[in-house]
Amino acid sequence: MKYRLLTYLFFFGILICMIIGNACQTGNADKRALIGERLFSDIHLSWNHTRSCASCHDPSMAFTDGYRTSVSPSGEMLLHNAPSLLHVSKMKVFDWANPKAIDLVQQLQRPLYGKHPLELGLHLHWPKFLSTIRDDSVYQTLLVQTYGQVPPANDSLWVVDCLIAYINTLQSGVSPINRLMKGDSSALSQDALAGYKLFCSDSLACISCHGGPDFSNATLTENHDSIYFNTGLYFTSAGTYPPQDAGLRMYTQQAQDDGKFRVPSLRNVMRTAPYMHDGSMSSIEDVIRHYSRGGRLIIKGPNQGDGRFHPFKSKYLKGFSLSRTQELQLIAFLNHLSDQNNESFDLRNK
Known part of the structure; x- marks a missing residue:
């Protein structure tokens, strides 16, 4: 009896330790996310104190920036359109074209430390940035609560750690499509339902x-x-x-990878114009008509040519014909992928 009681107490103690440990881990993750949220909007993260992560990933624009391609702190136009960060933690690859960016740790290296192009350039001003952090009482308090101390000067890993903790909180979940997925058959309008059927049809694919x-x-x-x-x-x-922007081919050196780019999420797509990897389409109507044609025709300029005839174009781009009513139905469906109000972009704990 005594042995059984001691056994119960032993395993009960382990269970309590596990619960407390998990709670502490959750609490630390929340604190890391708070630090990350502050870092995300902090212009001191950039070498000339003019840009932050939020400059290219504005929460009010579904974590995009509205530009065709983003702008670096030095004013240089970057190569690609800024994708939304909503749900980005669920991606298996994180870059428009680089297949080696298979987690957020690797993906963050480019904006934080990349040299060509130079973006935030944290490596150029780390001591000055750390001094700013140590002079900020909010950062100090959060860092001590999370790590037990302000991390030493030779440790910059906490910056990535906290940014990732914040990015992992960016999960939308208040759109009509979410309500439909939870069984609410009234979540989508009749036009949106018709658009969803078109979206899933063999002809549009x-x-x-x-x-x-x-x-x-x-x-x-x-x-x-x-x-x-x-x-x-x-x-x-x-x-x-x-x-200068050949997609996956730039990394694999394989001809058949020419022009291949990672497929983006369509969550909040109606709030993330302009579109495509290079922001070269200004409206969702332009995108639909591009796919309807089966490729883009450029009639003049250095990129003149007809994309329909690219030998490595996706097999799914066969072209299709939509009436104006059907086009509006498809757009109605895409609108139902949007979160319903700006409050939804304060996404922690959702």
Whole structure:
């Protein structure tokens, strides 16, 4: 009897320790997210104190910036359009074209420490940035509560750790499509339901690339053939995409990867214009008509050519015909992928 009682007490003690340990881990994660949220909007993170993460990923714009391509602290135009960070932690790959960015730790290296192009340039002013942190009582308090001390000067890993903790909280969940997924058959309007059927139809085949609850195959698989697609945006006189931005081919050096870019999520898509990897389409109507045509025709300029004829264009881009009513139905469905109010972008604890 005594032995049994001691056994029960032993395992009960282990259970209590596990509960307390998990609670502490959750509490620390919350504190890391608070630090990360502060870092995310802090212009002191950039080498010239002019830009922050939020400059390119504005919470009020579904964590995009509204520009065709983003702008660096030095005023240099970056190569790609800023994708939304909502649900980004669910992605299997994190970059428009670089397949090696398979987690947020790797992805954050480019904006924080990249040299070509130079973005935040944290490596150029780390001692000055650390001095700013140590002079800030809010940072000091949160860091001590989270790590037991203000991290030493030779430790910069906490910056990435906290930014990731914050980014992991960016999960939307108050859109009509979420209500439909939870069984509310009245969540979508009749036009949106008709648009959803078009979205899933064999003729449009949108769901072939934008699959899963977050409407991107990049949240479902690590298979490059299901994540990166050539959508017929370009077919220049050289027979390729523009050489300075050739997509996956720039990393694999394989001809068949020319013009292939990671498929983005369509969550909040109506709030994230302009569109495509290079922001070259200003409206959702432009995007629909591009896919309807089966590729883009550029009639003049250095990128002149007809993307329909690119030899490595995705097999899903066959072209289709929509009436104006059907186009509006498809747009109605895409609108139902948006969170319903700006309060939803304060996304922690949702």
